[in-house]
Amino acid sequence: MLLLGTEVTAMKKKVISINEELCIGCGSCISSCNQSALQIIDGKACLVKEDFCDGFGRCIGTCPTGALQIIEKEVETRHDTKCSCPSAISIDRKRGQWPVQLHLVAPSAQYLKNSEIVVLSTCSPVVSAEVHSRFVKDKSVVVACPKLDRTENYVEKLKDVFIESQTQKVTIVIMNVPCCIGLSTFVLEAVKLSGRKGLELEEITVDLDGQFLDAKRLYV
Numbered sequence: 491m492l493l494l495g496t497e498v499t500a501m502k503k504k505v506i507s508i509n510e511e512l513c514i515g516c517g518s519c520i521s522s523c524n525q526s527a528l529q530i531i532d533g534k535a536c537l538v539k540e541d542f543c544d545g546f547g548r549c550i551g552t553c554p555t556g557a558l559q560i561i562e563k564e565v566e567t568r569h570d571t572k573c574s575c576p577s578a579i580s581i582d583r584k585r586g587q588w589p590v591q592l593h594l595v596a597p598s599a600q601y602l603k604n605s606e607i608v609v610l611s612t613c614s615p616v617v618s619a620e621v622h623s624r625f626v627k628d629k630s631v632v633v634a635c636p637k638l639d640r641t642e643n644y645v646e647k648l649k650d651v652f653i654e655s656q657t658q659k660v661t662i663v664i665m666n667v668p669c670c671i672g673l674s675t676f677v678l679e680a681v682k683l684s685g686r687k688g689l690e691l692e693e694i695t696v697d698l699d700g701q702f703l704d705a706k707r708l709y710v
Contacts, residue, residue, distance in 0.1 A: 504545030512557035519549035592634040597650035618700035636672030648680035659690040
């Protein structure tokens with residue numbers, strides 16, 4: 491039985507602000523937005539999905555007129571308040587874990603305790619079956635998509651995971667596409683907020699043909 495309630499809350503977050511007088515509608519910011527939060531409307535760039543905007547400002551450097559800036563404002567978000575479905579049940583077992591989606595993972599879950607954590611992009615284990623044997627086996631996993639998920643709480647959730655789990659290593663597995671870089675950005679921001687020192691961070695990139703590019707160490 492599924493019981494769902496929806497709560498609308500306002501939270502302060504950083505988002506892009508666009509000066510319409512300076513905007514020339516060139517669209518450079520649209521192609522650089524990993525979250526698909528911007529659109530051209532009536533010849534001007536518009537922030538059409540405030541809750542999708544991650545506030546990291548990757549689009550700012552692409553604007554030729556300086557029309558973009560980061561501001562902090564209250565943004566409405568919607569989330570489920572009640573759930574008695576299987577996704578709310580935490581399962582820790584030798585052959586795997588449940589849940590795995592970042593929205594559903596509880597930072598205090600036993601399967602995260604003192605384990606190596608893999609922050610896994612949604613697409614990578616489908617593009618390459620080797621992701622499971624090389625990076626997921628015997629590790630704890632959280633799965634997320636920086637482009638299609640509602641990501642406004644991801645940095646805070648990852649911060650809590652890193653604090654509660656006391657993990658010593660985080661491996662990020664992403665696809666070799668621009669939108670997937672956001673997953674590594676979330677992890678780096680979360681580590682900063684967590685205050686964790688000496689946490690080992692490794693980024694694994696899967697090419698579109700399923701091949702693995704060289705692993706990269708990340709530093710906060």
